[in-house]
Amino acid sequence: MLTLLEQLDKGTLWKIPGGIHPPEMKSLSNASSIARLPLFDEYLLPLPQVGEQASLAVSVGEQVLKGQSLTRGAGHSYLPVHAPTSGTVIAIEPRPSNHASALPVLTLVLKSDGKDDWCTLEGANSDGANTKSVSSEGVNAEKVDIASLSRELILSRIQQAGIAGMGGAAFPSHIKLSPASEIELVIVNGVECEPYITADDRLMREHADDIIAGLEIIHKLLAPKRLIIAIEDNKPAAAEAMGAALNRSHLPAGTARVTQIPTKYPSGGEKQLIQIITGKEVPSGAIPAQLGIVVHNVGTLFAIRDAVVFGKPLIERVVTVTGNTVSKPGNYWVPIGTRVTDVLTYCDFQSEPSQKIIMGGPMMGYALPESKVPILKGSNCILVPASDEIGEMPAEKPCIRCGECAVACPASLLPQQLFWHAKAEEYDKAESYNLKDCIECGCCSYVCPSDIPLVEYYRVAKAAIRHDAEEKRKAERAKVRFEARIARLEEEKNAREAKAREAAEKRKASMVGNEKDAIAAALARVQAKKAAKDDGAVSGVAADGAGAGASVGLSAAVSAGVNNTAATPADAATTAADPKAGVAAAIARAKAKKAAAQAEAGESSAQDQASTDMAAERSTEARADVNPEPSAAQDPKKAAIAAAVARAKAKKAAAQGLSSASDAQTSDAPAIDQAIETGAEDSASNNSDENNANAAATVTPEGKEDPKKAAIAAAVARAKAKKAAKAAQNDGVDAPAADTQDNADAAEKNVTDIAESAGTDGAESAGTDAKASETLTPADAKKAAVAAAVAKAKAKKAAQAQAQASNLQQAEDNEHSSSQRDAQLAQSDNAAEAADVSEIADIDVSNVSNVPDAADGAVAENAAPQADQAQDAEQDSKKARIATAVAKAKAKKAAREQE
Amino acid sequence: MAFRISSSPHVRKDTATQAVMQKVILAALPGLAVQCYFFGWGSFIQVLLAIAVALGAEAAVLKLRGRTIKETLNDQSAILTALLIGVALPPLAPWYLVVIGTIFAIVIVKQLYGGLGQNLFNPAMAAYVLLLVSFPVLMTTWAAPLGLGADNAGFVDALKVIFSGVGAPAFALGIDGVSMATPLDTLKTDLSMGLTATESLQKPIFGGSSTGEGWVWVNLAYLAGGIYLLASKTIRWHISTGLLGALFVCSLVGFALSPDTHASPLFNLFSGATMLAAFFIATDPVTAATSRRGRLLFGALIGVLIYVIRTFGGYPDGVAFAVLLANLCAPLIDYYIKPRAYGHRGHS
Amino acid sequence: MSGIMIAVILLGLLALVFGAILGFAAVKFKVEGNPLADQVEALLPQTQCGQCGYPGCRPYAEAIVGGDKVNKCPPGGVATMEKIAELMGVEPEPLSATTEQQVKKVAYIREDECIGCTKCIQACPVDAIVGAGKLMHTVIAQDCTGCDLCVEPCPVDCIDMIPVTQDLRSWNWKLSAIPVTQLEEEKPC
Incomplete structure (x- = not known):
């Protein structure tokens, strides 16, 4: 049993199954030597990798030199695209591709300036750089000594030269040349089994030494045990030339040989060639390198030699132009990117009716639907057959x-x-x-x-x-x-x-x-309930959604000395924006003060605790919501938005501060320690928040100068307005819960007044915010668009408000039933639970279908016309909002009365 | 400028279904000629009649199915089917046999399954089996070979016999020596009557050649046609070799074990429709297995079945049954015998 | 009489034995989950669009197994409907929704109009939209199932559903579908 190497040396060949012998038709184009084409006007360079591994290195209008790289990239499979000649980039746009589908791909259109000036080539001598055709001047140029180059340098040169497999598949060569496993055998594919094509044949005949030089480079890179040059036996001249060049080469004796294989299609297929030469089969789904074999096309070897020795990028290749409709069939050095139509025109192409243009050979080539497509690195043949040569396909x-x-x-x-x-x-x-x-x-x-x-x-x-x-x-x-x-x-x-x-x-x-306190509280609550019933109308109005702004206002009023640092900026902003709101706020404050004074008397520690907890919980939630996602961090507008976020936080904190502040003021002895603690914490956080708020304030005016920033600011403002509205709803639910508790604990109906004013204030400030967003925009270039957006947002909000109005009723119901239970159980913590329940109910906005509840029937009816009105009133969103608020209030009132 | 687009490959080998069919028909002509020489003009008339009926029936069905008639008739597959029915029927069988058989073959077995390429069974053999079970006596009464009975029926006589039945008695069963059972039939009858194979082979029908007067020449003619088909690569060798090889091996084993009750391998190879089956019937690609190994097995299956039916079955010749049974097995064979695709060595 | 008794006792015993076997089998060979629903789910396109009226593909798969109609999945198109019908052994029905959904689409956010409201992020069933509050959002086209769910919540209507275009890699090789372009106004080759 001979080893594989011995059999290789003997030239043993294996048979492949199948295969055919189509008419060769090679004599049409293989008689003349490879010719050069004149410069054409326009070159098309597809940029398939741009947008993935590569980016553009030039822009439209830029002057480029021949051989200059037009793309930049770093990926492993990145292949640069080079200018085939000097000229101007006149467009970078999708153009039909050289593909059976002709689907447009991003293509750089290069207008030749006719000078064909080379750029400076890295690693090449100056002669080489200035010679118009490095490839044709062969050994005369001062070569870079291959032996002196490192492996990495050679590979990077091959990559930078943009060399891809020239047999058709156009797979990046540097990847094939840096395999993970050891390579034992390199097969050079000079088979060219397709009929008509003679590009490799002519290249081997005319440039055998250059190809062998490329083979030497591969030998240095891969150090295989054997190098086999496979040539079909219908190309004796090529085989002879390659054999002679091999004898002149510096490759170690006995490692390389030319093997002639029987002519049969498709012997030139990579897998088939491996089977013929070695008898091995490439496992399905694997690559030859896993068998320790790589196959390279002769054209690729030639390009590798050009790239490594002269630093010349792959910008031209040999293309066979053949078929009976061209009068000058033959092989040409065609710059990559030349339009097929230009090549054909040069070769005196006489189109027939229903002409076919085949890229590649007649067996595997594809017919082009469009001739203004570029020659690619893998294009080896343009076949334009006459109709008597390759006719219509039979049915x-x-x-x-x-x-x-x-x-x-x-x-x-x-x-x-x-x-x-x-x-x-x-x-x-x-x-x-x-x-x-x-x-x-x-x-x-x-x-x-x-x-x-x-x-x-x-x-x-x-x-x-x-x-x-x-x-x-x-x-x-x-x-x-x-x-x-x-x-x-x-x-x-x-x-x-x-x-x-x-x-x-x-x-x-x-x-x-604090059991005693609790019992006292429970008793108080029972009383409160009575009072609340009497006072139904007032508390109904109080149920209206209290905005965050309202809480701020309230907090400012209640905790004037303790905590107003946090409250004041926001409050001031409100006042400045809308005098009416300011007045309302003042009223609210006055009322709040009164309420606070009265509330002081009977606040129980349990209730304090509950509200503190709730506030804390809410603020954490809000923070979680607002927390920007990491991906956002890169945005340059980060600062403005972060500021906005901070502002929102400040507001929330203020709300929190309200409850804790009132705790601090009104708490009983047992709770006082805790209250102080919370208050301290709050004030600390408020201080930091205040800073943030200030930052926001400074950022926003800046934003005005930049139209884009202004737009964002406007959007932010709008969103804020929305959030305020939302918060109003949340608070609206929370506030009544607190109401109930307050009632129970303090037996003070004045508290409802506070809530009422808070509600009004909330509505006002929400409106103000929305208005503020409008006042920001007039200077803006994008005003119209943003205004439209605002209008849309408002319309949506109105619709939402409708839904939430009804939702609120439900929340209210839940709450009341639980507060009733509270009274019976005399457990004050249940009230907090009830608040939770109502909160959840509110969050569950999607549950709108539950709204027409039986209990609320009358109320819903009452609210519906109002809501309709709200929807209609798209142009006057403020009116709509007020109407909704009223509707909400009414709904609540009704609910309470029903109870 | 719009260019014509089409899928690769853009060149085609100059072969067409029509050409394939033509070659097969051409290759069958020597056999037909020899058959006519030994058994009179009957076979020729049967073939002509079958072709006419086949073309008519196919045209009618195609019209009903709304297909193009001319192009489809042009592929000549109907003619080939008709030819095979014609040569398989007894030369002097009445006209309605061939008409029924051909219509059955074309309309039911071929077109109702979807036309050329879609039929599960070999149309000619299906028709033959239909006729055999429907008209057993008529189907097993063969014309006497040349030199054994009276003079061969002339063209006009044959026409008369086939179309009117007039004169049929004159050419009827054995006693008159014009029409008689085939050698296979005779041997079977004799063996069942207790005679040894050697004794049976002494009978005049075997003509001393121990294969049957005339039949050996018919088979040789078909063999020649088959070799032409192989040489022109119209058919591949797998099915024919499988069939003949299996038949030879089986009959050799039988003959070696019991020469008295089994005919010799040569007798089996060169009598009846063996060669016709091996090169013209079993090789119908539509109803055969597709892979190379599958086809070898397919052929061998037919060979074994022919031998089994001839030796143990109730019918003198088993080609038709064997082919139909193998047709049934073809999808199964295709399912289990697939060639190992490139790159699947060692695994799967 | 005793004959009847024997029959009754015997049958009773038999019933007991079989009952025990059945009970044992029910415990021993209990199949967790619903394998049929899994199969149906594997056929659904997993756009999670909710156009079937269920919150996601899995619930719809379970509903189909429970006897719901098979024609409620517009993104899957006729092909999916037929496959499910085959699996369920029911007659295929025409799709309930319009068939325009057949073209595969992905969402695209016009970024300069986006206000950063995060509503679309919350709506996206497959988390294919990235962005944060007040920051522009963008769609990860690769992960977008084209379910349309983000279009409606957008307050400024800046989300478009764009049909996926063919590129060279995804081209279907249907040569007859290539539009033959006439470029006669330019000089003929």
């Missing part, structure tokens, strides 16, 4: 299962089974017949007596399978993400509940020590 006839396709298939597939399944779109079955191993060589279609375009069916099937797999993957991903989201929401909910529970436990713990 497809039924398959008679003759099995000729299976005989011809070089991959030993069953093409007819694939065809049945592909045609019936049973792609899973087609896959089970190894559709993915089809190399689309076209042998099956070639031999088919029924003229079935088998390869087309396979391509469609493959594309569909790819598409399905992609869809499947996406669906799977969507599912995972959806489930992750559900889990996250669940977790957040649990966390919230856990916190609520914790708070409740804390309350309970403190309750144990």
